[in-house]
Amino acid sequence: MRNPVNIIIGTLLLLPALTCHASVVLDGKATTPEMIERIADGESVIVPREALFRVDQGHGLMLEAAAQGQRIYGLTVGVGLNKDRQMVDAQGQLTTEVIAASKRFNAALLHAHSAGVGQDMDTRTARAVLATRLNQILVGASGVRLAVADMYVQLLNKGITPAMPTEGSVGEADITILSHVGLTMMGEGDVYYKSEKLPASRALKEAGIEPIQPWGKDALGILSSNAYSTGMAALALVDLKQLAHVQKLVYALSLQGLNGNVSPFLEDSLALHPYPEVVSAGAQLRTILAGSSLWQRDDDRALQDPLSYRDAPYLLGEIDKSYSEDRQLIQLQLNSSDDNPGVNVGVKPESDLWQARRSYLQGKDVYGAVLPNANFEPLPFVLAFERTAIALAHGSLASAERIVKLNDPHFTHLSRFLGTDHTLHAFGAMEKPPLALAATNKALAMPVSMDFLPAAGDIEDIATNAPEVLRRLRTQIDNSFQLTGIELISAAQAVQLRQQKDTRFTLSPQTQMLLDALRKTVPFRDADLPFTPQFQAASTLLKHYEN
Secondary structure: OOOHHHHHHHHHHOOHHHHOOOOEEOOOOOOOHHHHHHHHOOOOEEOOHHHHHHHHHHHHHHHHHHHOOOOOEOOOEOOHHHHHOEOOOOOOOOOHHHHHHHHHHHHHHHHHHOOOEEEEOOHHHHHHHHHHHHHHHOOOOOOOOHHHHHHHHHHHHOOEEEOOEEEOOOOOOOHHHHHHHHHHHOOOOEEEEOOEEEEHHHHHHHHOOOOOOOOOOHHHHHHOOOHHHHHHHHHHHHHHHHHHHHHHHHHHHHHHHHOOOOHHHOHHHHHOOOOHHHHHHHHHHHHHOOOOHHHOOOOOOOOOOOHHHHOHHHHHHHHHHHHHHHHHHHHHHHOOOOOOOEEEEOOOOOOOOHHHHOOEEEOOOOEEEEEOOOOOOOHHHHHHHHHHHHHHHHHHHHHHHHHHHHOOHHHHOOOHHHOOOOOOOOOOHHHHHHHHHHHHHHHHOOOOOOOOOOEOOOOEOOOOOHHHHHHHHHHHHHHHHHHHHHHHHHHHHHHHHHHHHOOOOOOOHHHHHHHHHHHOOOOOOOOOOOOHHHHHHHHHHHHHOOO
16 A cells, blocks of 8 residues: 555645645534635635545555455446446556556546536535535545545635536436536536636646546545535525524514514513423524513503514524524534445454455555445435425515515504605505515425436436425525515614604614614615615625624
8 A cells, every 4th residue: 555644745745835825624524514605705725634644545445445356336346227347357456457447437437427407506606515525525435536635625726616517416416417526627628717617628727737537436436425415505504594693683673663572482481382492582582672662561562463473483493493403414414424435444344244344354554444335315414404495484474474564554553554754655565575585485495305216227216306405495595585684674664663653662772783784775765766776785784794
């Protein structure tokens, strides 16, 4: 086996210009969705020595297993239904002829699986995909060469983004999409570089990057993972966290616009039915509303508000619950291996049974196992994100209903459609966009993970449609920011109309800050003017609001 220390040092010497200004450290162990987002937004990457050492160890064990005659999926035999075909005879020493045969097999594997369709994904998402797959490779279980890990780093740090189609994966590893990364590494296909789409060969040359010739398990390590779905999930989680935060603030402002009842989220109310996330959401709402006139006596205040208001701790709590579960699963997904086969260095068999021992080996310098598995199965996080989609749909429908209620004098005791003496239509027609957004989010929440047909010679007979689940969820989140922005505008109008009626009515400090931030771009509505730019301004505010 090669000396991994020398190889690692040699590898690091290839990257000094790339890593000296890097700000995100990927180590295969502690990467977060926020780190993936920073890389997606253009920050560079640095990889510590110990992570590269793991990659090299895994590759060495893979070659040792092949040399000892193990049949290894994607290395010595084919993939999919072709797993019964001997592709590379790797018994004995890895001769020049064997390596050449492996290179031909790897190139053919990438060519045959580059089958994505539809428009190219945006570069931000594509960078998230590259960062995700690099971090998973740094776990050390993929069996690829250091040159592959180096290439991911160089592509990210020099701003070369493979042109990857968005469609074509059924969610059992994103093989038809990620193969396009392999094309780029070989200097084939197209990329985005310096705001231009151009041939990969030209971009690599301009950036001073030498193409690689994949061999061994390189190609399978590049194409066979759920990095597309996982990268989208990481970006979605960052947005979902922000959405969950601002939705509570907007709800609190909306409740003050209604002059609603705080009783449903009192501590003792929720203690009677103590779902943890609901109790937590109630506590957050009490904090947000501290100092509001809602806590003072008002004989005109309703005893029981509409359910879209009254049930808010449950609606908001479910989104918090979904976020927590999703984040836990994606943290695991980012920092573990979904490779098949997977390389586990340093393990020994715990059974004497032949089938349990067959994938283990003891080499001169390394021992461990090359294990066929089903770790490419993303069902745990797919089902969790589908649940999140349903929670968001419930929240969207409630938000739309709250907007309608704010327009109704029966509930608010304010003017019809939140109008003034200078408006004719006021907020009447603007009910339609939130209702449309809520309907869209409801449709997007319909589960799709079970919509599949057998493929690949009937051996791949289940699927999850993971990319479609995540694409839908990201659209839902974008829609929810727009919808919440509309509720914010409505709530702000209602609050200020209420304050005109009663100058003693005060907002809580937190919601007053949000109202003040909104009024910098969206004025109180005292004339019938176009809503569209105001809706966009409110959505943008919520996406970046930090207080």
